[in-house]
Amino acid sequence: MENRELKELAIPRWEELPDLDLYMDQVLSYINSRLEPLSIGEDRTVLTSSMVNNYVKTNIVKPPVKKHYKRYHLAYLFVVMLMKRCYSLQEISRLIQVYSNIEDPGRVSRDYNKFVSVFETCLQQMLESGRCDTEFIEDPSLEQQIMLNVIRTLCSKIWVQNSLRSLDEAAGTK
DSSP states (O other): OOOHHHHTOOOOOGGGSOSSOBOHHHHHHHHHHHHGGGOBTTBOOOOOHHHHHHHHHTTSSOOOBTTBBOHHHHHHHHHHHHHTTTSOHHHHHHHHHHHOOTTOHHHHHHHHHHHHHHHHHHHHHHHHHSOOOOOOSSSOOHHHHHHHHHHHHHHHHHHHHHHHHHHHHHHTOO
16 A cells, blocks of 8 residues: 555645634635545545634634634644544544643644654555554553544555545556
């Protein structure tokens, strides 16, 4: 199973996210282009304006400021887009509450970078060996264990989808 685009997936770290306010169409273009390698078959990773509006309405993402989206909006949208592959919006909302505090910008950037880093490392391990056994945090709290297992679940699902696609291609069915 070889998927170079998935292996080279690089979700921007906090410092790499645009430091200027973006309009909705810019947000959609930016996030969709960065998550394109995750678009597998029918489970396309595509963010739409109605999805963003729904995330705002359900308090998963803070409302835009005068129709502008800031760096923290992008970080939350990246995490939501990854988690929605396996979890309902209600579960995502609860998971975000468990792990983060949007009012503390230092913590948001730190938590986001940790999430992205662990996700990429775990995904690489899954693509190489079918497993992610790394202990990313020594003596993790319950909240950290939850998030680590969320990430492992996401990576396992991507691995399964990629593996099934490879089997289909080998059999000539897709």
